[in-house]
Amino acid sequence: MLKVTGSAMRGPVSLLFPTPVFAASSDGDSQPSAPSLLRDELSLYTAPPPSQKPRNVQPEAGQLEQSVATLREFTEPYTGWCKDTYSKVKPKVQSVVQCWSDSYAYLKDPPKDFFPRAGVICFTGVLGLFLARGSRIKRLMYPAGLMTVSTSLYYPEKAAAVAKATGDSVYDRAVQTYAALxxxxxxxxxxxxxxxTKP
Incomplete structure (x- = not known):
């Protein structure tokens, strides 16, 4: 039996060039007169023959992987629908969240007379509910009308702007209705x- 006892070149350079390797007998005596062997000639470094190609065998899918794959196939159409719905709903949700955050910031540091005015406006709404007995139309009209009047008394500039915008939109609708008729x-x-005229 032969042992590898040393080489003429060691380190990374030995990987690039063929290196002679000296063999020794099993009793431990080195034989420098013995023929030197190249690294490629040793059985340890032999490459497999070209006919044998390494095969990458994929392990079989387990029960968990199969159930996850089935679940993905089942939910794939619904996930696309959910993405479309989310892209449509997202701007509306963001606008509602922005409105709430603005309202919270406004109520956190309100103007001087905000809460007394809000109390009077709410009181007129309750008064309208009290006065509108017997009819559902009155229950809708009286509180809304009284709250609108009290709000316009406290905020006349905003009420004028809203009235102008509402009047313009009502006028446009009336013109469109007249043209259609x-x-x-x-x-x-x-x-x-x-x-x-034809006959």
Missing amino acids: EKMVKAPSKSARDSE
């Missing part, structure tokens, strides 16, 4: 005239 009225009369 005019088209509906003129269309049958033209068809009737055409049918009378």
Whole structure:
């Protein structure tokens, strides 16, 4: 039996170049006169023949992996729908959160006369509910009307701006409704005239 006792070159350089290796007998006597062997000739460093290609065998999927894969396949259409819904709902939720945060910041440091004015406005709403007995329409109209009047007394500039915007939108709707009604009225009369002139 032969042992490797040393080499002429050691370190990283020996990896680049063929290195002679001296063999010794099993009794421990080195034999420098013995023929030297190259590193590639030793059985320890032999490469597998080219016909044998290493195979990467994938382990079989376990029960947990199979159930997760089945769950993913089942929920895939729903996750796409949820993403679309989330992208549509997200701006609305962010606007609501921003409104609440602004309201909280406003109520945390309110103006001087805010709470007395808010109390009077709420009292007029309760008074409207008390006065509107017997009819559901009155229960809607009286509190809303009294609260609007009391709010406009305390905040006249904002009330004027809201009234102007509301008046403009009502006027635009009225013009659109009038135009639509005019088209509906003129269309049958033209068809009737055409049918009378043809014979």
